Amino acid sequence: MFNNLSEKLDKALHVLKGHGSITEVNVAETLKEVRRALLDADVNFKIAKDFTTRVKEKALGQDVLTALQPGQLMVKIVKDELTELMGGDAEGINLSGTPSIILMSGLQGSGKTTFSGKLANYLKTKKTKKPLLVACDVYRPAAIDQLHVVGGQINVDVFSDKGNSNPVAIAEAGIAFAKANGHNVVIIDTAGRLAVDEAMMNEISEIHKAIQPQETLFVVDSMTGQDAVNTAKAFNDVLNFDGVILTKLDGDTRGGAAISIKSVVDKPIKFIGTGEKMEAIDVFYPSRMADRILG
Ligand code: GDP
Numbered sequence: 001m002f003n004n005l006s007e008k009l010d011k012a013l014h015v016l017k018g019h020g021s022i023t024e025v026n027v028a029e030t031l032k033e034v035r036r037a038l039l040d041a042d043v044n045f046k047i048a049k050d051f052t053t054r055v056k057e058k059a060l061g062q063d064v065l066t067a068l069q070p071g072q073l074m075v076k077i078v079k080d081e082l083t084e085l086m087g088g089d090a091e092g093i094n095l096s097g098t099p100s101i102i103l104m105s106g107l108q109g110s111g112k113t114t115f116s117g118k119l120a121n122y123l124k125t126k127k128t129k130k131p132l133l134v135a136c137d138v139y140r141p142a143a144i145d146q147l148h149v150v151g152g153q154i155n156v157d158v159f160s161d162k163g164n165s166n167p168v169a170i171a172e173a174g175i176a177f178a179k180a181n182g183h184n185v186v187i188i189d190t191a192g193r194l195a196v197d198e199a200m201m202n203e204i205s206e207i208h209k210a211i212q213p214q215e216t217l218f219v220v221d222s223m224t225g226q227d228a229v230n231t232a233k234a235f236n237d238v239l240n241f242d243g244v245i246l247t248k249l250d251g252d253t254r255g256g257a258a259i260s261i262k263s264v265v266d267k268p269i270k271f272i273g274t275g276e277k278m279e280a281i282d283v284f285y286p287s288r289m290a291d292r293i294l295g
Contacts, residue, residue, distance in 0.1 A: 001250060002249075002253060002258070004041065004253040005038075005040070005255045006292075006294070009034060010295055011033065012033030012036075012037055013074060015030060016071035022065060024060075024065065035048050035052045041225075041255050042225030043226075044226055044256075044264075047085075047260050047264075051081060055074075058080075059074060062077065075294060079294050080290075082294070083286045083290040085259060086259060086269065086286035090268075090284060090285045091268040092283075094215045095129070099183055099186045100184065101214055102119070102214070102215045103190065103204075103213040103215070103217070104187065104189050104190060105190060105192075105216065105217065105219065105241065107193060107221075107231060108192035108193055110220050111221060111245075111273055112192060113147055113189050114150065114276065115273055115281070116150070117133065117147070117156070118271075118280065118281040119131075120151075120154060120187055121278045121279070123185055131156055131183060131184075132158075132159055132177065133187050134159045134160070134175075134187065134189065136170050136171050136191065137190065138166070138191065139191050141162060143189075143191070144160045147189055150278070153278055154278050159177045161173060167203060167206075171211050172210060172211065175211060188213070190207060191203065196234045204235075216239050216240075217243050217244070217270065218235045218241045218243070219247060220244065220257065220261075222246040222247060222248050222249045222255075222257045222258060223251055225257055229256075232244060232264065233264055236265040242270075243267055243271075244261055244262075244265070245271050246272045246284070247273035249273065250273075250275050250280070258272075268284075270284055271283060
């Protein structure tokens with residue numbers, strides 16, 4: 001995960017690590033390399049520039065030039081800023097309703113169906129909840145079948161209505177089914193398309209309005225970098241979602257989406273997907289991720 005970025009940041013900061021004392025030129029050169037590493041990771045130019053400006057201000061403010069171990073101090077400052085950029089403290093999901101309704105949104109192929117299953121499994125095992133999965137993709141029968149397969153793997157009930165072409169009606173029927181059958185969490189998997197378009201946005205917005213979920217999550221493929229950030233912005237403009245799910249981090253060597261998404265949409269990354277299996281889900285902790293990136 002994020003190997004390229006880790007290597008480049010390590011290289012950038014390595015120069016300072018060995019020094020007993022450093023000059024402003026050393027700091028400037030290092031920050032230039034840090035910025036280059038962020039750009040290579042597919043972080044947007046402005047975010048990368050603002051990031052290094054903040055690190056520089058902090059470094060000079062904390063007298064990095066006269067510090068006993070200036071390299072270590074710089075690493076700490078970069079780590080703190082990375083943590084802040086990725087969201088500060090970890091945030092959980094809102095499970096307050098009876099049932100709690102969680103709406104999944106995102107493009108086709110982002111990992112929505114897989115993550116719906118992972119989340120159901122997580123809530124079942126870690127939070128002793130009784131989730132229900134609801135299949136609202138009315139365009140791809142295979143997507144409905146896929147959710148049934150996932151539900152079977154984790155032993156979680158799945159509600160679907162293959163003949164019904166109205167996703168709002170299916171979502172509402174799913175919630176009614178949950179209430180009647182003692183399910184206290186409803187996870188609604190919706191249809192995505194290959195790119196953002198008006199029809200998809202209207203549909204998800206209609207579902208959102210009708211069911212008023214406690215939690216609306218936006219699922220995105222981490223490997224798509226700045227595209228992930230742009231897609232997040234488009235969905236957030238319509239849904240004002242509560243959190244981001246970054247999938248496929250296991251295959252992402254760059255990390256640009258993880259680093260920039262929070263500052264663009266001002267919503268926390270709540271979970272990450274790290275593989276195809278149902279257990280490959282982790283709560284996203286910005287500080288742990290920053291530790292991991294900086295090694
Ligand atoms: P959807 O169209 O948004 O519902 O996406 P799917 O859940 O069908 O996922 C698309 C593909 O990505 C599938 O082959 C999944 O197995 C795969 N996938 C989903 N999440 C992850 C992940 O975290 N890591 C990896 N490596 N693959 C994933």
